[in-house]
Amino acid sequence: MTVQTLAGLDGFCALTCPQPDREICGAYVGDLLSWVMGRAEADNVWITIMTNVNIVAVAALADVSCIVLAEGVKPEQSVLDTAEAKGVNILQSARPIYETAVLLAKTV
Amino acid sequence: MSEPLKFTYSVDGDNFTSAGQASVQVKKVLRRLGLDPETIRRVSIAMYEGEINMVIHAGGGEAEVLIHEDCVEIILRDKGPGIADIEQAMQEGFSTAPDNIRSLGFGAGMGLPNMKRYTDDMQIESQVGVGTTITMRVNL
Ligand SMILES: Nc1ncnc2c1ncn2[C@@H]1O[C@H](COP(=O)(O)OP(=O)(O)OP(=O)(O)O)[C@@H](O)[C@H]1O
Ligand SMILES: [Mg+2]
Numbered sequence: 001m002t003v004q005t006l007a008g009l010d011g012f013c014a015l016t017c018p019q020p021d022r023e024i025c026g027a028y029v030g031d032l033l034s035w036v037m038g039r040a041e042a043d044n045v046w047i048t049i050m051t052n053v054n055i056v057a058v059a060a061l062a063d064v065s066c067i068v069l070a071e072g073v074k075p076e077q078s079v080l081d082t083a084e085a086k087g088v089n090i091l092q093s094a095r096p097i098y099e100t101a102v103l104l105a106k107t108v
Numbered sequence: 109m110s111e112p113l114k115f116t117y118s119v120d121g122d123n124f125t126s127a128g129q130a131s132v133q134v135k136k137v138l139r140r141l142g143l144d145p146e147t148i149r150r151v152s153i154a155m156y157e158g159e160i161n162m163v164i165h166a167g168g169g170e171a172e173v174l175i176h177e178d179c180v181e182i183i184l185r186d187k188g189p190g191i192a193d194i195e196q197a198m199q200e201g202f203s204t205a206p207d208n209i210r211s212l213g214f215g216a217g218m219g220l221p222n223m224k225r226y227t228d229d230m231q232i233e234s235q236v237g238v239g240t241t242i243t244m245r246v247n248l
């Protein structure tokens with residue numbers, strides 16, 4: 001499934017999607033950035049509630065397919081602008097982390 | 109043997125928002141050179157962890173990346189406080205990061221272990237009050 005397809009599903013929406021055709025493979029959930037870099041795999045969906053600008057660099061370097069911000073949290077516009085410029089997809093889910101992960105597991 | 113390609117970056121210790129820029133640049137260079145994605149990922153993450161450590165713990169420093177025929181070498185030098193007990197610093201979970209840094213998601217004490225795990229060789233030279241130099245190598 002592509003990131004664009006995921007963003008179109010009920011429960012998810014795109015905040016910025018500069019690389020819509022990226023394929024999704026698996027997922028990782030976590031807020032501690034070094035855990036994410038140590039454990040997430042390339043093309044994973046990364047589910048988190050962190051919204052500071054450092055998530056963009058982490059997503060780019062760990063090569064995840066997209067970030068999904070759970071609990072309906074929204075980053076500042078400047079973070080979305082940086083993500084757009086760096087080619088990092090950021091989606092949002094209004095649901096809590098666990099439910100977001102369960103929904104993702106059912107659909108991907 | 110041809111000369112290695114060499115890139116140098118200065119890592120700003122005051123700007124937490126732009127931290128990671130050198131690593132992002134290196135990733136671009138490696139992509140252009142056509143290295144395989146997993147190697148690029150390992151180099152990028154190891155360098156980013158080291159770069160962030162220089163920003164958080166050492167007030168910045170400089171990064172040098174050498175692309176040899178058989179490996180990528182990353183050298184990170186800072187004039188920060190140094191690491192008193194390297195063995196302790198290398199342990200998963202050990203961190204001296206302050207609360208304001210932890211609230212950004214850093215400070216899990218996983219950076220140095222990640223650098224070791226993602227590289228084929230890592231050497232730390234550090235002197236308290238003088239600074240730290242970390243040399244990492246990822247084989248091609
Ligand atoms: N360049 C450095 N100069 C001085 N001390 C350092 C440096 N790099 C690491 N340290 C020390 O080693 C500890 C462990 O580093 P490590 O990168 O593993 O964890 P962290 O940076 O605290 O948290 P994380 O990397 O998980 O966000 C740091 O908390 C710090 O005390
Ligand atoms: Mg660290």
